[in-house]
Amino acid sequence: MLARRTAAGELGAFGELVRAHEPALRSMLRRLAGDAADDLAQDTFIAAWRAAAGWRQDGSYRSWLYRIAWRQFLSYRRQQRPTEPLEVVQDVGMDNGAGPKAEIAQAMARLGERERMAALLCFAEGYSHGEAADIMCVPLGTLKSLVARARRGLVECLEDEQ
Amino acid sequence: MNEADLDKRLSALLQEPDAAPDPAFVDRVVLAARVDRQIRVARRRAFRRTLIECGAAIAVAGAFYLMSQEQAPLPDGRFSLFGPAMAGLVMLGLWALVTLPTPGYASTAS
Numbered sequence: 320m321l322a323r324r325t326a327a328g329e330l331g332a333f334g335e336l337v338r339a340h341e342p343a344l345r346s347m348l349r350r351l352a353g354d355a356a357d358d359l360a361q362d363t364f365i366a367a368w369r370a371a372a373g374w375r376q377d378g379s380y381r382s383w384l385y386r387i388a389w390r391q392f393l394s395y396r397r398q399q400r401p402t403e404p405l406e407v408v409q410d411v412g413m414d415n416g417a418g419p420k421a422e423i424a425q426a427m428a429r430l431g432e433r434e435r436m437a438a439l440l441c442f443a444e445g446y447s448h449g450e451a452a453d454i455m456c457v458p459l460g461t462l463k464s465l466v467a468r469a470r471r472g473l474v475e476c477l478e479d480e481q
Numbered sequence: 482m483n484e485a486d487l488d489k490r491l492s493a494l495l496q497e498p499d500a501a502p503d504p505a506f507v508d509r510v511v512l513a514a515r516v517d518r519q520i521r522v523a524r525r526r527a528f529r530r531t532l533i534e535c536g537a538a539i540a541v542a543g544a545f546y547l548m549s550q551e552q553a554p555l556p557d558g559r560f561s562l563f564g565p566a567m568a569g570l571v572m573l574g575l576w577a578l579v580t581l582p583t584p585g586y587a588s589t590a591s
Contacts, residue, residue, distance in 0.1 A: 328518070334511045341507060342500035361510055368514045423494040442488065443495035470484075473491055 322380050326371040337364055340384055347385070347439055350427060352392055359395060363388040382446070386454045389436060396432065426476040430469055437462060438469035534580070538573065545569035
């Protein structure tokens with residue numbers, strides 16, 4: 320309903336959508352892109368506002384936002400120098416000391432960007448492989464490989480914990 | 482630990498508590514969307530105006546060209562400076578001078 324009103328150009332409805340989705344989107348982008356998260360989140364919302372009429376109502380609005388955010392992130396990374404490493408906030412919203420959550424956050428920061436996004440979507444956000452593949456615009460097989468690689472990377476810290 | 486248990490464990494570790502919305506961020510995004518809409522409206526209006534003005538200028542120039550064809554030709558293929566076509570061109574030039582933006586004016590005015 321809000322998305323339909325946003326597509327009709329209603330700024331109030333758009334504000335409600337931003338209010339509903341910004342905490343999750345910014346949290347996800349912070350773990351994906353570090354310091355650039357807020358700028359990317361704003362760019363994502365503005366891109367969603369421009370393309371509001373193009374939203375297919377067969378999926379959730381959040382998945383659609385995540386797809387836009389992933390494209391914004393890839394475009395942002397293309398603009399960076401390839402040698403420049405991405406500084407990812409390792410632990411946001413969790414205590415910065417030791418503990419499994421801090422260790423898993425560090426393990427996440429060591430993953431490649433695609434593996435990290437796949438892990439965020441499938442493990443943290445609870446998307447199915449099909450939905451995550453759709454969000455990342457990759458074939459299902461590729462997504463499964465990314466998730467498997469992410470799992471391998473993350474499992475080491477769980478093994479250390481045990 | 483099998484794969485399903487491992488995934489459940491990873492999900493539990495990676496999930497974050499629901500954060501409260503940030504009103505400042507929401508306001509900033511809504512303001513950016515409002516500005517974006519105003520820019521798009523202004524751009525669309527300017528594009529339409531340019532199209533109309535280009536069309537009008539082509540029509541006026543065509544009309545004066547046709548008028549110049551109606552004039553009796555001067556010997557040696559010279560122009561008459563006092564014919565209606567030349568008057569039309571002067572008017573067109575004055576219109577362009579008054580209507581079209583002067584380069585650099587906007588930047589120095591602000």
